[in-house]
Amino acid sequence: MFRAVASAEVATDPDTGVAKMDLVSLASWETRVYQYDRTTAADFGFTMGSVKATANSRLLVMDTTRSKSIKAGDRTELWGCGYRFQIEVSDISLTTKLTLPAIAAAMEVTALEASVRLEVKGYTGNEMWTVIPAPRPLDVDTYRTYMGAVEQIQAAFAQHPESTVPVLLAEGTVGILEGGISDVDIDSAVLVVWALNRIHRGQKLADAAADLASDGPTELGDASAEVLARTYESILGDSDSNAEPSEEAKAQAANHLGSLLMSR
Numbered sequence: 001m002f003r004a005v006a007s008a009e010v011a012t013d014p015d016t017g018v019a020k021m022d023l024v025s026l027a028s029w030e031t032r033v034y035q036y037d038r039t040t041a042a043d044f045g046f047t048m049g050s051v052k053a054t055a056n057s058r059l060l061v062m063d064t065t066r067s068k069s070i071k072a073g074d075r076t077e078l079w080g081c082g083y084r085f086q087i088e089v090s091d092i093s094l095t096t097k098l099t100l101p102a103i104a105a106a107m108e109v110t111a112l113e114a115s116v117r118l119e120v121k122g123y124t125g126n127e128m129w130t131v132i133p134a135p136r137p138l139d140v141d142t143y144r145t146y147m148g149a150v151e152q153i154q155a156a157f158a159q160h161p162e163s164t165v166p167v168l169l170a171e172g173t174v175g176i177l178e179g180g181i182s183d184v185d186i187d188s189a190v191l192v193v194w195a196l197n198r199i200h201r202g203q204k205l206a207d208a209a210a211d212l213a214s215d216g217p218t219e220l221g222d223a224s225a226e227v228l229a230r231t232y233e234s235i236l237g238d239s240d241s242n243a244e245p246s247e248e249a250k251a252q253a254a255n256h257l258g259s260l261l262m263s264r
Contacts (some may be wrong), residue, residue, distance in 0.1 A: 199250060
């Protein structure tokens, strides 16, 4: 399970100064969108605190990376380059959606507090100073400004590979195939099977999350909700917590569960 890191450490050998990996070796390309509550965000290495803390605080993280994972002792490190866009809100119940336009609109008529953050990882070209938006109040126009900057950042990585260097993006415990099966691996597997069973029944993620909190397998602590959500997203292809599992999704979950039963 990877945790985000704040370090800008470059992948070079401290003795020789030679790069440990080159850009060509970064063969994993990925775009991901995450939504965390305050506790889960901290568990995964994200810092919250730019806005007033409430039980309904939320962090939306959008990552686009080119990366490679390597084994470092008993840990796995994720090295690469890319950019991260974060939106933090004080109370998700005060906005209809966790998007910049909706958040900006809610701030005008409610007590909602919000902040945005755009990070570029692994780019050395000075022209990035002309791309990164200057700080400004959050409003509807801010959305257009940041989306335009994101497009320019991605174009800069594509057009100037000579300005790209792999940096440490995240780190975590070694996975099952590399380091054996830990208690965390087993607890995660139990929760995935539990989630598949809920999908097979046609239960929405929001309802499954409520059941998980009351009587589900929560040995993973605050990470339990994240594993549940990722299982749903993997099968449903949708991160909407109120999305009804389709017949195809229910069948896919049943197939996975059936494979377990057949192996008995």
